[in-house]
Every structure is written in structure tokens, then in C-alpha cells.
Amino acid sequence: MEKEKVLIRLEHITKNYVNKHHNILVLDNISIDFSKQKFYLIIGHSGNGKSTLINILGLIDSKFEGNYLIYGNEVSTLNNKDLAKIRMQHVGFIFQDFYLDPYLKAIENVLVPMYINENILKESRKSKAIELLDKVGLKERINHFPRELSGGEQQRVAIARALANDPDIILADEPTGNLDSTNEKMVFEQLKKLSKDGKCVIVVSHSDLAKKYADVVYELDDHKLYEVKK
Numbered sequence: 463m464e465k466e467k468v469l470i471r472l473e474h475i476t477k478n479y480v481n482k483h484h485n486i487l488v489l490d491n492i493s494i495d496f497s498k499q500k501f502y503l504i505i506g507h508s509g510n511g512k513s514t515l516i517n518i519l520g521l522i523d524s525k526f527e528g529n530y531l532i533y534g535n536e537v538s539t540l541n542n543k544d545l546a547k548i549r550m551q552h553v554g555f556i557f558q559d560f561y562l563d564p565y566l567k568a569i570e571n572v573l574v575p576m577y578i579n580e581n582i583l584k585e586s587r588k589s590k591a592i593e594l595l596d597k598v599g600l601k602e603r604i605n606h607f608p609r610e611l612s613g614g615e616q617q618r619v620a621i622a623r624a625l626a627n628d629p630d631i632i633l634a635d636e637p638t639g640n641l642d643s644t645n646e647k648m649v650f651e652q653l654k655k656l657s658k659d660g661k662c663v664i665v666v667s668h669s670d671l672a673k674k675y676a677d678v679v680y681e682l683d684d685h686k687l688y689e690v691k692k
């Protein structure tokens with residue numbers, strides 16, 4: 463039973479950044495599963511490789527040793543087009559700096575990922591974007607530009623955008639790093655809700671508050687992931 467819920471399986475993942483001058487070992491032989499309906503928190507000191515791990519999980523970085531299975535598909539057998547498709551349909555990203563397009567209104571930012579998704583009917587995109595912004599409490603802000611929104615509101619737009627293609631995997635790299643405590647709580651509550659709704663939510667955060675929301679906490683230390691008792 464449990465097996466069916468596994469979305470991501472990492473087997474013996476080792477990551478080195480290699481160039482002419484150096485070879486930096488970041489991840490050393492990591493094996494771990496990530497399942498649906500769970501909120502995972504990854505903590506660890508700066509420079510320990512948290513973002514590197516998120517980039518691997520998000521299929522942004524495919525230069526590593528070991529096996530990465532997503533929905534049972536071995537990533538190394540997929541070509542760039544297949545990888546892009548999986549990323550588009552199954553993975554939503556949330557970043558510390560929001561990365562909204564400053565020239566697009568909130569609703570337009572949320573619409574962007576839908577333009578390349580054939581599975582969403584053209585006619586229903588707009589209503590879907592409004593629905594997503596409503597879900598994160600921004601119905602009154604759909605026509606605002608990012609500069610007209612607070613940090614917390616911008617991050618909630620980014621959450622709505624991450625959900626545009628209804629992904630099952632949400633990756634958030636220090637999503638509350640630039641937010642005050644009220645907005646921080648709001649963002650974690652949204653992420654928690656998503657995990658309860660069935661998504662696999664993987665969050666990198668230094669926030670103590672995040673631990674309260676997490677189902678499982680891992681610490682990345684000495685190139686390995688250790689489960690931390692809450």
C-alpha cells in the first residue's frame with residue numbers, strides 16, 4: 463500500500479560540483495523516498511546542499527550519480543523533452559525571492575505556466591487562475607502588479623502560480639526567508655493544506671515554525687540526510 467504513495471525515490475544519489483580547479487562533494491550516497499500527502503522539512507546549515515537537493519528533485523539538475531525515480535520512471539532514461547514535461551505537469555516551485563514577473567499582474571503571473579500545458583483548456587485558464595488566487599486569499603488583488611503587493615502577498619501569488627498545472631510535488635526553497643512572522647505562518651498554513659490535500663510538499667526552511675507543520679524533518683549534514691525527531 464505504502465509503496466503506491468511514493469512519488470519520488472532517490473537511490474544512492476551522489477552529487478559533486480566539478481570544475482577544472484576543484485571537486486566539491488555536496489551529497490553523498492543519499493537514498494530516500496518522498497510520498498504523497500506529506501509535508502517534508504529539510505533543514506541544515508547554509509552551504510550544506512539543500513538547494514542542490516531541491517534542484518535535483520525538481521529535475522533542474524540532472525548531473526548526479528545514482529538513481530532518481532519519479533513515478534517509477536528512471537530520470538536518466540528520460541530525454542530533455544520528457545523531463546520538461548514532467549517538470550511542467552508534476553512539479554511546482556516556490557522560491558525565497560518569489561521570482562514573479564514584475565511586468566505581469568498577479569493573474570498573468572499565475573497564467574504563465576498554463577500557456578504551455580495542453581491539458582488545460584484555453585477557455586478555463588482565466589477562471590482557474592482566479593480560483594487559485596482566491597484560494598490563497600488574493601481575490602481582491604488579481605490585477606495588481608508585484609510592486610503593488612507586500613512580500614507575503616507576492617509569495618502567495620507565487621504559490622498560486624506553483625499550483626497552476628496542479629502538480630503533485632511542491633518544492634519550496636526557503637519560501638519564508640523574506641517574510642515577517644505573520645506572512646510566514648500564512649505560507650506554511652497554505653503548504654500544510656496542500657499536503658493534506660494529497661500533495662507531496664518538500665520545504666527547505668530555517669524557520670522554527672516550519673517544524674510545527676512538518677510531518678517529517680530531515681537535516682542535511684555532512685553530505686547526508688538524517689531524520690530529526692521533532
Ligand SMILES: Nc1ncnc2c1ncn2[C@@H]1O[C@H](COP(=O)(O)OP(=O)(O)O)[C@@H](O)[C@H]1O
Nearest residue numbers: 479486488506507508509510511512513514515
Ligand atoms: N553551481 C555550483 N558550482 C559549484 N559549487 C556550487 C554550485 N552550487 C552550489 N555549490 C556549492 O555547493 C555547496 C552547497 O550549496 P547549496 O546547495 O546552495 O547549499 P544550501 O542551499 O544548503 O545553502 C556549497 O558549498 C556551494 O558553494
Ligand SMILES: [Mg+2]
Nearest residue numbers: 512513514635
Ligand atoms: Mg540554499
